[in-house]
Amino acid sequence: MRNEAIEGGAAGSALKGRVDAAVLDQLFYKARTHNAFLDRHVPDALLKEAVDITLQGPTSANQLPLRVVFVRSPEAKARLKDALAPGNVDKTMAAPVTAILAYDLKFYEHLPRLFPHADAKSWFAGNEAFAKASAHTNGTLQAAYFILALRSLGLDAGPMGGFDSAKVDAEFFPDGQFKSNILVNIGYGDDEKLFPRSPRFQPEEIVTFA
Amino acid sequence: MRNEAIEGGAAGSALKGRVDAAVLDQLFYKARTHNAFLDRHVPDALLKEAVDITLQGPTSANQLPLRVVFVRSPEAKARLKDALAPGNVDKTMAAPVTAILAYDLKFYEHLPRLFPHADAKSWFAGNEAFAKASAHTNGTLQAAYFILALRSLGLDAGPMGGFDSAKVDAEFFPDGQFKSNILVNIGYGDDEKLFPRSPRFQPEEIVTFA
Numbered sequence: 001m002r003n004e005a006i007e008g009g010a011a012g013s014a015l016k017g018r019v020d021a022a023v024l025d026q027l028f029y030k031a032r033t034h035n036a037f038l039d040r041h042v043p044d045a046l047l048k049e050a051v052d053i054t055l056q057g058p059t060s061a062n063q064l065p066l067r068v069v070f071v072r073s074p075e076a077k078a079r080l081k082d083a084l085a086p087g088n089v090d091k092t093m094a095a096p097v098t099a100i101l102a103y104d105l106k107f108y109e110h111l112p113r114l115f116p117h118a119d120a121k122s123w124f125a126g127n128e129a130f131a132k133a134s135a136h137t138n139g140t141l142q143a144a145y146f147i148l149a150l151r152s153l154g155l156d157a158g159p160m161g162g163f164d165s166a167k168v169d170a171e172f173f174p175d176g177q178f179k180s181n182i183l184v185n186i187g188y189g190d191d192e193k194l195f196p197r198s199p200r201f202q203p204e205e206i207v208t209f210a
Numbered sequence: 211m212r213n214e215a216i217e218g219g220a221a222g223s224a225l226k227g228r229v230d231a232a233v234l235d236q237l238f239y240k241a242r243t244h245n246a247f248l249d250r251h252v253p254d255a256l257l258k259e260a261v262d263i264t265l266q267g268p269t270s271a272n273q274l275p276l277r278v279v280f281v282r283s284p285e286a287k288a289r290l291k292d293a294l295a296p297g298n299v300d301k302t303m304a305a306p307v308t309a310i311l312a313y314d315l316k317f318y319e320h321l322p323r324l325f326p327h328a329d330a331k332s333w334f335a336g337n338e339a340f341a342k343a344s345a346h347t348n349g350t351l352q353a354a355y356f357i358l359a360l361r362s363l364g365l366d367a368g369p370m371g372g373f374d375s376a377k378v379d380a381e382f383f384p385d386g387q388f389k390s391n392i393l394v395n396i397g398y399g400d401d402e403k404l405f406p407r408s409p410r411f412q413p414e415e416i417v418t419f420a
Binding site for chain 1: 238
């Protein structure tokens with residue numbers, strides 16, 4: 001299978017191959033969570049392209065609950081500062097851009113357009129607890145797609161869970177419709193400031209066959 | 211930037227480029243959620259490699275809560291059947307393999323090894339609600355990495371949320387330590403049996419700059 005050509009377009013019998021090892025390195029094996037970034041501009045268009053890639057990934061009933069605020073201006077960074085865990089303050093203030101990845105608690109309002117072949121809106125409307133759980137799960141899947149989309153464009157990511165979500169929501173989403181989930185510092189990472197890579201499980205340790 | 215060479219290894223000034231458009235197609239733009247698969251064997255080694263790729267993705271404090279059961283035998287498929295939403299039964303019974311993606315509620319027991327530079331175990335041990343929420347969020351990030359890892363190896367995925375998690379847990383994880391999260395049918399998709407692709411948002415609809 002290795003290095004088999006990717007065959008697109010033709011139906012049925014067109015079998016896809018594996019991507020090159022260099023791609024797996026860029027997206028997974030050599031990619032790192034970055035805490036420091038080079039002084040290199042990250043264009044808005046590239047950030048929007050990362051979101052466009054992210055939006056192609058699968059979510060349950062195509063609900064696409066992810067909403068993104070790209071925090072770049074010093075004024076907006078200052079509004080974020082008080083919500084950050086102490087260890088996340090300096091690196092976030094210094095990052096070229098910080099994305100607030102949130103999810104829309106009213107995502108189901110868009111389902112007549114996004115999932116036109118069923119009345120998926122009715123599965124969620126009026127069941128706020130179910131809608132919130134679904135938005136959280138699917139918005140988290142989309143957060144992972146986003147991290148890999150950034151890496152696919154040559155950008156580096158520093159995802160963070162260490163922040164006060166209620167404070168971020170009060171500052172950026174005061175009407176209560178959106179819930180912040182994960183923050184991601186974005187830029188071109190400074191490899192010289194990386195920590196050593198943490199160890200991983202071997203697949204055999206977490207897999208069973210039934 | 212387009213098609214800039216990927217430069218690995220050298221520190222600091224080595225700037226990564228974007229991956230080829232064919233890779234973005236295979237992972238995102240032309241990838242589809244498959245409901246029917248070709249009669250082609252999926253080797254265990256390829257499934258384990260997908261898990262190995264998945265394990266490289268970032269999780270909070272490297273907690274790696276994902277645990278995977280690959281359900282392949284008719285006997286194990288039968289144990290899954292009763293937990294599936296009616297619309298998911300036939301396609302799951304027919305899929306070459308179905309992965310149960312679960313998370314380990316005691317993931318923190320491994321943190322002295324996986325995150326050796328801090329006492330991260332103490333952040334979670336004795337705080338079961340926090341540990342469970344963290345395992346769910348990070349296990350869901352890993353579910354997305356897994357879907358993209360399968361696609362990177364030329365496999366197709368059919369992720370599903372429509373199942374009774376408590377029934378799956380009672381059948382496959384009776385001791386209560388693992389919680390099932392997402393099921394994924396796996397194989398080589400039959401393009402002729404795809405539904406039309408559902409529409410996506412434009413990035414501008416879900417993004418703001420601050």
